[in-house]
Amino acid sequence: MISGNPKLISLETYQSILELSDRQGLEASYEKAKHQWIISDSESWLVRVSLPWNMSPNEAGILSETDDFHLALVMIRAGIAVTGYFHNGEMLDHKVFRAYMVRQKQGKSQIKYLKTKGKSRAGSRLRLGESEQFFEEINQRLQQYEENYAITTWGISCGKTLWPYFFGSETPTPFSKNAENMISIPFHVQHPDFETLQAIHKKLNGIHLTLSEKGQEVFGQTDKLDVGKTEDDDNW
Structure with missing residues (x-):
């Protein structure tokens, strides 16, 4: 069981947790795929700490800032997406993408509709075409990041139903599904725009x-x- 939502804590509190863990003789490990520091007893995990993406832990969990940190983020929902490139914490590029992917009245994305109803109607074909172009344009932007910058970490938020279209686009992603430097964004994203x-x-x-x-x-x-x-889960 989990007690409450993730809580923002200070570096000092994090260090106090490490010290208490050491005194208690608890097990500690780094989960690279999620960039988390995990503290466990012999039965189960007790603490999960989502670490700052611009910092890395040593074997004891002590954090140090990553030099020359290049971060690219992409967040995708049906019909809207945003990409951003950051160098040492400064945003140097961003772009919002929109597409006509949601059917009127039903409010269902075109991709989900095609799974059950096919694509025979003109409106469906139009939405499908925009959907394909939507992912191609996103990946073109990401390819630009890959070509122009030495990306340290890719951060992604994308619903699993959209993964086949994102990773199967005619313009490929610059990273694979299992890339070591790709991390899933651990926070809820509802509306990926510039503010989000x-x-x-x-x-x-x-x-x-x-x-x-x-x-x-x-x-x-x-x-x-x-x-x-x-x-809390903000409605972004």
Whole structure:
């Protein structure tokens, strides 16, 4: 069981958690795929810390800033997407993409519709064509990032139903589904636009704590030392 939502904490609180973990003799490990520091006992995890994407942990969990950090983000929902490129925390490029992919009245994306109803009607063919162009344009932008910058990390938020179209586009993605430098954005993204891009980038530079119920018993008092903000699912 998980106790509450991820909470924004300070670097000092994170260091206090590491020290308490060491004193308790708990197991600690780094999960690269999610960029998280995990603290466990012999039975299950107690603490999951989502680390700042511009920092890396050593074997003890101590963080150090990554030099010359190039970050590219892409967030995709049906009919709207945003990409952004950041160098050492500064946004140097962004673009919002839109497409006519949602059927009127039903509010269902064209891709989901095609799975059940086919693509015989003119409106469906139009939406399908825009859908294909939508993903091609996104990947063209990402390819530009790959060609022009030494991307350190790719961050992605994309519903699983859209993955085949994103990764199967005529213009390919510059990274594979299993690329070591690709991380799924760990925060809810509802409407990927410029404001969301800014907000998500800010959150990715923070330290976010999630405790299991058992972890709350062990680390709850340490957690209260921080005046962090609880991270709710914002309607971005």
